[in-house]
Amino acid sequence: MYQLSEVESNYRRLFKDFLRNSYINGLKLLLLHSPVHYAKALWLAFLAVIVVWTHIVIVNLTLEYIDQPTEIHMAPNLVHVSNSPFPAVGVCRSSMISKSLMHNYAAKIYLHQTQNGAAVGNGSRYSPLGLEVLADRLLLLSNFYLNADEEAPLDVAELGQLHWLLTSYYNGSEYSVHDILRELTPDCGDLVLRGIVYGTPVNTSQLFIKRATSSGVCCIFNYRRPSYSRYPGQRERDDAEMAALPQVVFESNSVLNGIQFVLQDTNQDDYTLSYFTNTAFRLLIFPQEDYASVQSNKHGEILVDHNTIVEIPVQPKFFDSSAAVRDVTPTVRRCYFPEEGRKLLNQSYYSLDECILLCRINSMLQHCGCASSPMAGTALNVSYCSLLDLPCLMKWRSVWYGFTEYPYVEQDEGAAEDASSMAQCPLCLPSCDGVNFEISSNVAPLRRSFNSSGYGHGLLKDLNNDRPLSIIKLFFKLRFAQSTQMDMVGDWIVLLNRFGGILSLMYGFSIISYIEIFYYLTGKWFVFYYRAWIKPRNDSNKIDSVTSSLHWNE
Template sequence: MAESAAASGVASAQGIRDRVLKLPWWSSIKSSFFELFSKYTMHGYKNLVENKRLAVEKFVWACMHFIAVYTSLWIVWSTWTEFTDNPTITTLDNQNYPIKRIAFPAVGLCNINRISKYRARKYAEYLSQKFVDSQAREGIQSEVTEEMINDFYGKIRFLGRLLDFDIEGYEEFLSFQEQLEILDPDPTIEMWNVEKTFADISPTCDDLLLICKFNDIEKNCSEYFTTRRTAFGYCCTFNFVRPRGSTFELSGTPKYPAGIGDHAGLNVVVNTSTSDYYYPMANFAGALTLLYDTMEYPDITTGNTRTEIIDPSTENFIRISINVYEADREVKNYARDCKFKDEDFDEFKGRYTYTECLIKCKMRSIIDLCSCIPFFFPTNHADIVTNTTIRCTLQHVPCLNKYRIKWRTITPSVQGINGLQQEYQDSLNCPQCFALCSYTQYKLETTFNPIIKNPDGGILSKFKDISDLSIVRVFYASDTGFLYKISVTNTWYDLLSTFGGLFGLFLGFSIMTVLEMIYFLCFRMYQYLTKKFSDDEDDLKISIMKQMYPNKKFPHSYKEIERTLASGYNKKMNFVEYTE
């Protein structure tokens, strides 16, 4: 009898336990947060749930916590935004970076005169003979006369319009273009070949360059210089290894200086005689020096080319100093206003540069607007220049003239500058082009002196008349340069320490508090929702319920429920069942 009463008491205790501890899901969640706050190691959260606290105190504590959370989140967001907007930083890494690691820049020497008088005369004679031959095929007998040669000779000057896009004399040079198509067609392309013609009438490097020395070693100038396309037409180029033709193979190996000073650099004697001038690109005599990267097409509108004018009868000293910028590979993983050489590989074959990107952008614009490409642009971009792409002739000059300002001006990356609305509209927009992350910057300092012949033996000692000669000396002024490193402002562990410090300062936050939050809001909440508690955990739950509902009566523990009902007494229990 006693055993059955005890068993009945235990069963009743279990039922009352279930009724006392059986909470709806929202109360389970509430219990989880209550337990979290009461035991949380973060600053002051237990003050939000303690029974001894007045409602006003709890409200004040709640406001303080809200302000702390809001402030910390605002500072963290501001820090993150600043990092994402400017994730990289440039710092001086080495003030004595050896120049022997840096290739000598490419040097271009361009005659101010773009069409040779002598070679123009030869071409006029060629056209005259072609005209006589065409007349003979039609049964008209004629012969080459001086008047005929002079007529063609005068018209050849119009070919200079393909360099400067000037439209003066449009009707005349359009008529001359029709004659060229008839008299001088290239059978391979079935039209007049502008590239071949300019190669025939441009001043030669043999005429312009007389003596050439590099690293104090004199060689025939043809061993140092080659004739290459530039934005100024055909020029004589040194150490220019950019792929030529339609391939992406380098055209040579970059040269490096043996030391510093003019004896270890490039020394050239230039013929600045005006006797062969026929179409100068400026109202003065001399030559134009271009300095640029060995891998880049020289075009001053892209910003990669430095120019210096070489006046007749002068000795010119061009001193080079360098700044090297190297970007960490980690920079590639973040937002940046630059590109690495191996980006856009399919398009640039691992040789991306800002200049090459702008040149391609300019070429696309010219083709879209004028349906041709000027002869002096590179041809190894197969996605732009194909076998069917027309080289601009005199008939395209009006279109080229119309947009020449656009192609000489690049739209800046910064938009919305007041007062520049017209410039934005009239400039070339290439948003896909970014500067290189790693590059070498060449800085120039130029001085010159009137040329003086050295009677004791010098670079001009073999010349009797030096009135039309100039000397160009290009060299490194110092054996070291500056190395700048471009790196990520903050790595992941820097951000972790920054954010952790901010949360720790305002909230007492740490890794352990994260684990506590996960435990109470996941594991403990699961226990509340599934009612999977041990006796000790039941006691804890009753304790929490007492704090959550101080105006209700609860047993001190689950054991008390068992003892009371197992004793067999039927007196009313001294607690109120919690039901909600």
């Protein structure tokens, strides 16, 4: 057997052979003599830092590719805005319920209670209610609207009595909170007085339809969502009303090629409860087929103060994806194509807001066993909440308010125990194809009329300031919009090119260098070990021939 020093010498010769013959730049300098102390050690440390740093960069590039193998490129061509659908526009009063309509509705229930007092009172532990008390009790229905910041004390006995009265009024059948709230809100003709589309006066009562949202009943222009009333007959009438609406096509930009509407609020004595502390109109801007609520925060909600003129430029942004992106899973590309989204929701329409809406409904069913009618926004066959379920909805409503708070449950004393049951909606992703809108606004004061006869000309002619007025103007901001295309340009070939560029730039490294290192650590070392320890000692020349050559000499 060889002495240990001879074996170490041969290992050293093998290592020097690798340094001498390797194609990696910088290794041969370790064989040269240097009069500077520790020069080789410093050079070796520098090479080690470079090697480690470049491989960290390569690992990060690989992880980024695994996480997102696509790159987004802005299309150089511009798209005319006539190719973009104009969004739906919802106008909402600050007062959620009209006092006059509330008293009229309360009078109907009071009359029913009076005429059927003995019959409906059999077995009831509730005493009859007066007209004014009954009208005030109807304000409890406003708690079905979504408002995370408002806290109203609830009396279970009052809820039970109103629930019993409404059930009796509807002949023992299940009453619809959604449709009752719509009945307690004035018609759109009382809110939107006049309008101009493309410079031509229009009948606003033929353009706006009344629909419930998560925070109130609004009048909506350019709406194309099927009705979500609880009653099939009402849904048919609503859908027929929507189908009869004239199609408005926006062909260009500028204020003259947009829409203008005059809003008029109710008198102060008709106010009941307000969504905000002020009396401003709320303007919702969202896609035509979405539920009228800003959940994903990609569109806009604007407050329109009384006696103001608000210009709202709308700028569409188109986006689409190439066929190559379809080969990537939705969780990796982070979007759904239309057919994938429709299959996911098992319905004919998909959007991010729609997915969040259905997820919110499922969360309500999970927490309270029912869904709030105004917040459901769909005609799905689910169990809807009554007044008896209102305490549960109030307890959890901060969970369902807004997109930013949606995935979480506030850890208060009453909810901490069930907090873990609420989960985020990981399946809700944006669409791969479609259009988004950028919303901005310009506000100017509206000059008051000089005399009681009202304004003398223009859109406000003959109107006065007895009731608060506002004007909104919506139009496309620019004639052309930019298009964004997502394409698969970050495939494995591009990744390999990046690896090669980094390695060759730093120290001339290549795939051959990896094979070379593997060869020296396996085949070359194995042959050396076999020749040195397994073969007879008297044939020492064979060891020398192995360590001096790059070939295995099999």
